[in-house]
Amino acid sequence: MLGTYLGDVYSVNWMEDTDKEDISTTTLQKQFGIVKEETNTSHVMLYGDVSMGDMTLAEFQAGKSTVVKPQRVLPSVPYDAVSSPDVKLSILYRKLAKATTTGEKLKYQSLIKQEEQLRSLVQSTVKNIATLAADGADQVSRILTSRHSLYSFDCYEPVMHHFSANCFPLHKVEHALRHLYALVNMCEEKISPATILSAIDKVCLQ
Numbered sequence: 083m084l085g086t087y088l089g090d091v092y093s094v095n096w097m098e099d100t101d102k103e104d105i106s107t108t109t110l111q112k113q114f115g116i117v118k119e120e121t122n123t124s125h126v127m128l129y130g131d132v133s134m135g136d137m138t139l140a141e142f143q144a145g146k147s148t149v150v151k152p153q154r155v156l157p158s159v160p161y162d163a164v165s166s167p168d169v170k171l172s173i174l175y176r177k178l179a180k181a182t183t184t185g186e187k188l189k190y191q192s193l194i195k196q197e198e199q200l201r202s203l204v205q206s207t208v209k210n211i212a213t214l215a216a217d218g219a220d221q222v223s224r225i226l227t228s229r230h231s232l233y234s235f236d237c238y239e240p241v242m243h244h245f246s247a248n249c250f251p252l253h254k255v256e257h258a259l260r261h262l263y264a265l266v267n268m269c270e271e272k273i274s275p276a277t278i279l280s281a282i283d284k285v286c287l288q
Contacts, residue, residue: 090124091163092117092126099116103139106138106139108139109135109136110136110138110139167257174190174193174194174197175194177190200257201257204250207249208261209222210285211249211286212268214284215268226264226267230267230270237269240275245262245282
């Protein structure tokens with residue numbers, strides 16, 4: 083058993099639609115519309131040179147000698163979609179459910195507990211940083227619940243790197259990535275980088 087998820091919903095929808103379509107006539111724009119409508123677990127966006135939308139799939143997914151396949155009706159397959167932040171826990175719970183020995187069950191129970199404790203620690207750490215950096219409970223609430231767009235890069239970059247170096251290394255603790263929005267919000271709330279860095283030090287280094 084691989085113990086992993088083999089694709090995200092968007093990618094699976096895209097590949098399945100390609101299998102169904104006549105790629106010699108179906109355009110990029112048409113396929114984008116179909117896949118966007120079928121994908122309900124993420125926000126499908128359009129970027130780049132949109133004038134390419136009139137080009138056919140065959141111009142990207144076939145060679146000169148490719149024989150165009152007829153359109154096919156594929157069997158309906160139930161999706162087992164899991165939000166990407168929850169994939170690790172989902173896999174551990176599945177392994178626990180399939181465990182046959184006491185040793186295996188204890189192992190996966192321990193790993194699940196560790197993961198849940200780490201998530202809780204990340205959440206409480208970010209909340210404590212926000213509480214120290216913010217000017218009152220209302221601003222703390224905005225920091226922890228809003229989703230500001232990032233414009234203050236000069237503030238965010240040093241703050242993010244300091245958080246990664248002193249709280250949770252982002253290349254190792256994936257769940258910490260899910261809370262970086264709070265650092266973005268602090269910067270967009272015009273809290274000074276020095277104030278945020280000081281709050282990080284007080285929470286993570288003491």
